[in-house]
Amino acid sequence: xxxxxxxxxxxxxxxxxxxxxMLNPLWVAAPDLYYILxxxxxxxFDLVRALFIILPxxxxxxxxxxxxxxxxxxxxxxxxxxxxxxxIKMPVRExxxxxPLVGVSYLVVCRIVFVILDFLNPGTLVPWSWPEMFVRxxxxxxxxxxxxxxxEFVNQRLLRSFSSFRIMRVRSGNRYR
Amino acid sequence: MxxxxxRKSSRRFRTFRLVLLSGLxxxxxxxxxxxxxxxxxxGTFHKLAFETTxxxxxxFSGTTxxxxxxxxxxxxxxxxxxxxxxxxxxxxxxxxxxxxxxxxVATNVRLRKLLDFKKKLNLPMVSxxxxxxxxSLWFRTVVIDRGTSDGVMKGMPVVTDSGxxxxxxxxxxxxxxxxLAIAPSSALDVLLQKSRVRGILKGTGSLTCKLDYxxxxxxxxxxxxxxxxGYGGIFPTGLPVGVVTKVVKKPRGMFQExxxxxxxxxxxxxxxxxxxxxxxxxx
Numbered sequence: 001x002x003x004x005x006x007x008x009x010x011x012x013x014x015x016x017x018x019x020x021x022m023l024n025p026l027w028v029a030a031p032d033l034y035y036i037l038x039x040x041x042x043x044x045f046d047l048v049r050a051l052f053i054i055l056p057x058x059x060x061x062x063x064x065x066x067x068x069x070x071x072x073x074x075x076x077x078x079x080x081x082x083x084x085x086x087x088i089k090m091p092v093r094e095x096x097x098x099x100p101l102v103g104v105s106y107l108v109v110c111r112i113v114f115v116i117l118d119f120l121n122p123g124t125l126v127p128w129s130w131p132e133m134f135v136r137x138x139x140x141x142x143x144x145x146x147x148x149x150x151x152e153f154v155n156q157r158l159l160r161s162f163s164s165f166r167i168m169r170v171r172s173g174n175r176y177r
Numbered sequence: 178m179x180x181x182x183x184r185k186s187s188r189r190f191r192t193f194r195l196v197l198l199s200g201l202x203x204x205x206x207x208x209x210x211x212x213x214x215x216x217x218x219x220g221t222f223h224k225l226a227f228e229t230t231x232x233x234x235x236x237f238s239g240t241t242x243x244x245x246x247x248x249x250x251x252x253x254x255x256x257x258x259x260x261x262x263x264x265x266x267x268x269x270x271x272x273x274x275x276x277x278x279x280x281x282v283a284t285n286v287r288l289r290k291l292l293d294f295k296k297k298l299n300l301p302m303v304s305x306x307x308x309x310x311x312x313s314l315w316f317r318t319v320v321i322d323r324g325t326s327d328g329v330m331k332g333m334p335v336v337t338d339s340g341x342x343x344x345x346x347x348x349x350x351x352x353x354x355x356x357l358a359i360a361p362s363s364a365l366d367v368l369l370q371k372s373r374v375r376g377i378l379k380g381t382g383s384l385t386c387k388l389d390y391x392x393x394x395x396x397x398x399x400x401x402x403x404x405x406x407g408y409g410g411i412f413p414t415g416l417p418v419g420v421v422t423k424v425v426k427k428p429r430g431m432f433q434e435x436x437x438x439x440x441x442x443x444x445x446x447x448x449x450x451x452x453x454x455x456x457x458x459x460x
Contacts (some may be wrong), residue, residue, distance in 0.1 A: 015309075017312040019310075022309075022311070024310065024445070025318075025319055026384065032312070063354075064311070064354075065316060065318065066315070071313075071315075117315075123361055123362065124362040126315050126317065126361055126382030127361075127382060133314070
């Protein structure tokens with residue numbers, strides 16, 4: 001259930017990003033909300049459930065954006081594994097570092113993906129622009145806190161509804177079965 | 178015996194006093210009544226009574242007036258509030274209506290232009306609406322609300338009354354993705370309208386394009402119009418593409434560096450036309 005809800009949430013974020021937040025096809029100040037969701041999944045979800053959410057998220061992004069299929073799954077999985085690795089293996093798992101880390105990882109992952117895509121498909125991508133990417137990273141950092149809170153709220157509600165369902169379940173008297 | 182006689186005389190005296198007092202009062206009342214009703218004169222008694230009741234009247238009426246004023250003001254305030262709310266609601270409705278009307282007029286003008294363009298071009302076309310924009314900084318595409326069920330195929334040209342928008346890049350039954358002419362991966366076969374020299378128009382990702390493969394020997398000037406060449410069979414010939422905004426002839430190399438401003442305003446793209454040409458790029 002949590003997986004389905006978060007997939008729907010991801011879809012809504014993509015739709016928001018491609019419609020309301022993009023005022024024109026060249027608009028820069030549109031936050032990559034999907035990336036915040038990926039970061040949240042990396043920090044809070046277990047591997048299997050997170051991958052089940054990220055895979056359709058990447059596909060959906062590929063359909064509304066870009067001309068090279070696989071770009072977004074590449075970004076999403078790259079970001080997910082990078083953040084997960086950093087949060088487990090490095091001292092940056094403290095929540096104080098988590099938010100700036102989202103922005104920094106965004107720049108790192110995007111740069112790596114861009115270099116690879118540009119190498120494989122020369123002349124297909126709009127030239128890399130640091131100011132524009134910094135604007136996007138800044139927007140991600142600014143929105144990460146409220147978005148994380150919102151995702152946490154949704155996740156907690158889903159967990160609570162599940163636990164109440166378990167309590168309501170009628171059990172048989174046979175304890176040894 | 179003597180005591181009983183004294184008591185009897187005092188009772189008689191008291192009765193006499195009472196009768197005398199009553200008679201006197203009655204006489205006074207009669208005098209007042211007769212004098213009042215007879216001469217209709219506002220006498221001393223009246224004045225005295227008037228002066229006595231006057232201040233009470235004044236205070237009472239003042240107090241009443243004060244409270245009445247407060248009540249009136251409060252009621253008026255309630256009415257004013259209700260009236261204010263009603264007028265605000267009315268204003269909101271009027272504003273919304275005016276906004277809708279303005280929007281309808283703008284849409285009408287836009288669609289009329291597209292219709293005129295459709296009639297002028299006399300080619301089979303499908304109208305579509307832009308429903309999404311590429312959120313990425315690296316690509317320049319838009320999503321439209323027409324797909325294969327409307328006859329749209331990959332490679333079909335997308336235009337507006339102003340000129341070339343791009344090409345259908347990918348398509349599903351009801352939706353399609355359009356690669357904009359300003360995208361770096363877009364390349365259009367075009368002509369300089371004046372000199373009829375051919376070139377390839379490539380997007381830069383910004384609001385300008387560059388015209389490649391135009392020899393230095395060709396006379397190109399700022400303000401020259403660029404139109405579609407129509408050689409590949411994808412675009413019909415002569416559709417407006419843009420205007421030359423900058424020409425640079427470097428000492429090295431064979432070709433000129435030509436900057437072109439697209440004819441279409443990509444920032445306000447809402448409705449587009451898809452030219453249903455027989456041969457699509459995919460075929």
